[in-house]
Structures are given as C-alpha cells and as structure tokens.
Amino acid sequence: MAKIEIKNLSKDFVANGIKTVHAVKNASLTVNDGEVVVIIGPSGSGKSTLLRSVNMLETPTSGQIFIDDIEVTDPKTDLRKVREEVGMVFQSFNLFPHLTVLDNITLAPRKVLKMDKASAEKLALELLEKVGLKDKAKSHPNQLSGGQQQRVAIARSLAMNPKAMLFDEPTSALDPEMIKEVLDVMLALAKDGTTMLLVTHEMGFARAAADKVVFMDSGEIIEEGSPEEMFTHPKSERTKSFLDHIL
Amino acid sequence: MDNNKSIETLVKTETIRKRVVSVDASKDEKVKTITMTDGPLIPKKGEKHLMTSWRITFFIALALLLGLVIFKPDPYREIFIVCIKGAPVTFEVTICAIIGAVFIGVFTGLGSVSKHHIINMISGVYVEFIRGIPLLVQLIFIYYALGRFFHIEGMIAAIIALSICFGAYMGEIVRAGIQAIPKGQMEAATALGLTRTQAFIYVILPQTAKVILPAIGNEFISMLKDSSLVSQLALADILRKGREYISRTFLSLETMLVVALIYLILTLVLSRLVGLLEERLHKNG
Numbered sequence: 001m002a003k004i005e006i007k008n009l010s011k012d013f014v015a016n017g018i019k020t021v022h023a024v025k026n027a028s029l030t031v032n033d034g035e036v037v038v039i040i041g042p043s044g045s046g047k048s049t050l051l052r053s054v055n056m057l058e059t060p061t062s063g064q065i066f067i068d069d070i071e072v073t074d075p076k077t078d079l080r081k082v083r084e085e086v087g088m089v090f091q092s093f094n095l096f097p098h099l100t101v102l103d104n105i106t107l108a109p110r111k112v113l114k115m116d117k118a119s120a121e122k123l124a125l126e127l128l129e130k131v132g133l134k135d136k137a138k139s140h141p142n143q144l145s146g147g148q149q150q151r152v153a154i155a156r157s158l159a160m161n162p163k164a165m166l167f168d169e170p171t172s173a174l175d176p177e178m179i180k181e182v183l184d185v186m187l188a189l190a191k192d193g194t195t196m197l198l199v200t201h202e203m204g205f206a207r208a209a210a211d212k213v214v215f216m217d218s219g220e221i222i223e224e225g226s227p228e229e230m231f232t233h234p235k236s237e238r239t240k241s242f243l244d245h246i247l
Numbered sequence: 248m249d250n251n252k253s254i255e256t257l258v259k260t261e262t263i264r265k266r267v268v269s270v271d272a273s274k275d276e277k278v279k280t281i282t283m284t285d286g287p288l289i290p291k292k293g294e295k296h297l298m299t300s301w302r303i304t305f306f307i308a309l310a311l312l313l314g315l316v317i318f319k320p321d322p323y324r325e326i327f328i329v330c331i332k333g334a335p336v337t338f339e340v341t342i343c344a345i346i347g348a349v350f351i352g353v354f355t356g357l358g359s360v361s362k363h364h365i366i367n368m369i370s371g372v373y374v375e376f377i378r379g380i381p382l383l384v385q386l387i388f389i390y391y392a393l394g395r396f397f398h399i400e401g402m403i404a405a406i407i408a409l410s411i412c413f414g415a416y417m418g419e420i421v422r423a424g425i426q427a428i429p430k431g432q433m434e435a436a437t438a439l440g441l442t443r444t445q446a447f448i449y450v451i452l453p454q455t456a457k458v459i460l461p462a463i464g465n466e467f468i469s470m471l472k473d474s475s476l477v478s479q480l481a482l483a484d485i486l487r488k489g490r491e492y493i494s495r496t497f498l499s500l501e502t503m504l505v506v507a508l509i510y511l512i513l514t515l516v517l518s519r520l521v522g523l524l525e526e527r528l529h530k531n532g
Binding site for chain 2: 108
C-alpha cells in the first residue's frame with residue numbers, strides 16, 4: 001500500500017488561447033498508507049483535476065506529487081510504471097466496448113505484467129466474484145447495466161494489484177438504484193485497507209468509510225478534517241453553505 | 248446506440264463524400280457552409296428516396312445492358328465479351344490497391360495523431376502533396392518513377408501508385424476514426440499501465456476499424472472507378488479493353504456505352520453491399 005503526497009499543486013488551463021483558468025490553486029494534500037480520503041466540493045472546483053493529476057492524466061502547471069516518495073511530477077519518472085501501480089476508476093467507466101468483460105480485466109495483466117492467459121483469467125474470475133459479477137465474464141460491456149459496468153471497471157483496476165486507487169466520481173453517471181451496488185464494492189475495498197482517493201458526491205460513503213474529507217472550492221482546498229468534524233462542525237462558511245445545500 | 252451513431256456521422260462528415268453537396272441550414276446566417284463530400288451515395292433501408300433512386304438506376308442499367316446484349320448482339324455481345332475480360336484486372340488492381348491504401352492509411356493516420364512532431368509533419372506533408380495533385384498526374388508520375396528507379400513491372404507499379412494516392416485519403420479516414428474514439432478509452436488504457444503503443448494496438452485501433460469500415464467500403468468503390476485511370480498505364484482493365492476495341496472497329500459510342508454500363512452496375516452493386524454492411528454494423532451496436 002502506498003502514501004500519496006500532493007505538494008503545492010497548481011493547474012492552469014488556457015481557454016481559447018487567452019483566458020487562463022486556474023483549475024487548481026496551490027493545493028497540498030496527503031493520503032497516508034491505507035487511508036481513504038474523499039474530496040468534495042461544488043462542480044468546477046478542481047476536484048477531478050486534482051485527482052487526475054495524481055497519475056498524471058492532467059499535467060500540473062506547478063507543484064509536486066509523490067507516491068511512496070517517488071516524484072510522479074518529475075519528468076524522468078517512468079509514468080507508465082506509476083500508472084501500473086495506481087488504479088483509476090472513471091465516472092464514465094471507460095470499459096473497452098470491443099472486449100468481453102473477462103478480456104477487459106485480463107488485458108493489462110497480460111500485456112503489462114506479462115501474466116499468462118490462464119492465470120490472468122483465474123485472477124479475473126476471482127475479482128469478478130469479489131464484485132459479484134462472475135456470471136457476466138463472457139458478456140460485452142454494452143450488455144451490462146451502468147452499475148455492473150462500474151463494478152467491472154473496479155475489478156479491471158484491481159487486476160493490476162494497485163498500491164492505491166483513485167475514483168473520479170464513480171457513481172455520478174449511475175441511476176440511483178445502482179449506486180449502492182458500486183458503493184458496497186468500494187466500502188469493501190476501504191475495509192481491506194486499500195489506499196483510496198476519491199471525488200464523490202456520496203456523503204453517506206464519506207461518512208461511513210472516509211478517514212478524511214477534503215472540501216475544495218474554486219480550485220482551492222478550503223478545509224479538511226475527519227468526516228465527523230466536517231459534517232457536524234465545518235470551520236469555514238463556504239464548507240458550511242455547501243454542506244447545507246447537499247445534505 | 249446513440250454514441251456509435253454520432254461517431255459514425257463524425258467520421259463521415261470528417262472524411263470524404265465529396266459528391267454530395269449540402270447546405271447546413273441549422274447554422275446561423277453568417278457561417279452557413281457548403282460541404283462537399285465524396286464517394287458514391289450509399290443506399291440504406293431507412294433512406295427511402297436514395298433507395299428508390301438506387302433501384303431505378305440499377306434496373307435501368309441492367310435492363311439496358313442485357314437488352315443490348317440479347318437483342319442487338321451485333322455488335323454489343325462482342326463488345327461486352329471483350330470489355331468484361333478487363334474486369335479481372337480492374338478487380339485485381341482495386342483489391343490489391345485498397346489493401347495497400349489501408350496499410351499506408353493506418354500509418355498515416357497514426358502519424359497525424361502522433362505526439363511526435365516530426366512524424367506528425369511527415370504524414371501531414373504527405374497528405375497535402377497527394378491531395379494537391381490530380382490523381383492521373385500522380386499515377387503516371389509514380390508509375391514512371393517506379394519503373395525507372397526500381398524497375399518494377401506494370402501491374403505492381405500501378406497498384407503501388409494507386410495505394411500511395413489513396414493512402415493519403417485513407418490516412419484522413421483513419422485519423423478521423425481514431426479521433427472519434429472517446430478520450431476516456433486512451434485514458435483508461437494508459438491508467439492501467441499500458442504504453443501508448445499498446446493502447447493503440449489493443450484498445451483504439453480495433454474500435455477504429457469498426458467505425459471506419461463503411462468509409463473504407465466507400466473508398467473501395469471510388470477506387471474501382473478511379474482504377475480506370477490505370478488504363479493509361481498499359482494495363483488491360485475494362486476501359487483499356489474497350490479502347491483497344493474502338494481502335495480496331497471505330498465503334499466508339501457503342502463501346503463506351505457498354506464500358507459505362509459495366510462500371511455503373513459494378514459500383515451500384517458494391518454501394519448496396521456497403522449499405523448492407525453499415526446496416527449490419529448498426530444492428531450489432
């Protein structure tokens with residue numbers, strides 16, 4: 001398991017060649033080994049950008065990110081290796097539509113870890129069992145519901161035996177009745193002691209599983225604390241008004 | 248699926264049906280554009296108007312050809328027999344060249360989405376070069392160049408020349424196809440630790456192939472027509488056979504009528520086949 005450290009991270013986007021948008025401003029955050037950290041905040045507050053910077057899907061403008069003391073933001077770092085060790089789950093699942101569920105999961109272990117087909121499939125079936133979809137191994141993603149697809153996506157990430165997992169609004173694209181099945185899988189992961197960094201609007205999950213909740217607004221980290229503190233006695237007015245709106 | 252449909256439209260509009268001229272009325276007054284697209288019209292079940300015109304044209308052409316051959320065997324039967332002997336050459340050139348063009352097109356397409364600036368530029372310049380020179384000029388030029396510097400014989404030189412010419416357009420199709428695949432696919436693949444190359448091979452290109460298949464079908468039909476240009480290169484294709492016959496008998500109008508009808512029937516059959524292929528792909532999502 002791993003420790004993620006984000007130091008003074010900033011990310012600017014240049015829109016239409018002139019206007020600069022400061023998506024993330026000087027954000028620092030630490031996720032300790034085995035911790036579950038949830039980032040909350042209004043849309044457009046830079047949560048996803050911050051999360052996506054951790055495995056460099058977004059290249060930060062300035063600042064540093066360390067995973068287990070390896071500087072991810074260092075141009076000399078082998079990014080592929082870092083990404084191999086950090087799992088990521090997307091809002092839109094991003095399963096590979098041309099492959100079966102089984103092949104979706106075995107692709108990376110076989111091509112990246114050079115696992116042989118039989119053991120990769122064995123691993124995949126174990127993971128599918130874990131997310132409750134063993135009978136869907138031969139299906140194609142478009143034959144599954146959103147919740148099922150997201151569970152497959154989680155299994156696909158887990159197949160790489162990642163040190164840490166990133167979740168980018170994993171339940172936002174789901175119908176309400178499917179959210180729970182995904183959250184249950186995530187809760188189980190959290191209980192297993194997986195290091196997790198999430199962006200989510202599921203306050204119930206944050207309350208139940210998070211060690212730390214971070215509130216972001218307009219690119220800045222406004223405050224962080226235990227879910228208990230954050231939800232009952234938020235220090236900042238902005239946190240308070242955000243929570244009032246969504247709780 | 249909705250997603251697939253929008254991808255297909257994107258590929259179609261981005262690539263090349265130059266023949267159909269359409270005015271996009273949905274845009275506001277100032278930016279009204281006229282887009283020229285290429286390739287034959289592909290009749291599909293849903294498009295009634297197209298389907299009807301396809302049927303009418305096909306049956307007129309077929310009836311005309313059969314009628315002439317059966318009821319006016321002199322000279323049409325002989326003309327038909329002479330010209331159709333060129334069909335194997337036409338097909339051989341077209342099929343080999345489309346394979347060559349797809350091969351070149353995949354590399355050109357990958358080149359134009361490459362993050363490597365030089366590779367990017369090379370494929371860009373190649374596409375510009377090819378698009379700016381008339382096909383016939385290119386064909387003759389490449390044919391002679393190949394003959395002089397590499398001593399390659401006629402048929403193969405013609406195939407290579409056509410492949411190079413169509414490879415540029417195919418490259419654009421592949422590029423559009425790659426860009427039509429949602430960004431999340433590449434992100435998901437690289438987030439799993441795959442290299443960009445692996446991601447292309449296992450994730451992006453297989454999906455691209457499905458998206459661009461109808462466009463390749465269109466290209467095939469265009470190429471079948473343009474392959475008549477190789478008759479300039481001393482290859483005995485349908486047109487060449489016809490012209491040889493004319494030089495023997497001076498029956499120019501009759502011969503060209505048969506040649507035209509043969510090409511028309513071939514392209515109409517092929518365009519319907521491409522239409523069926525598209526319908527099939529739609530059904531399978």
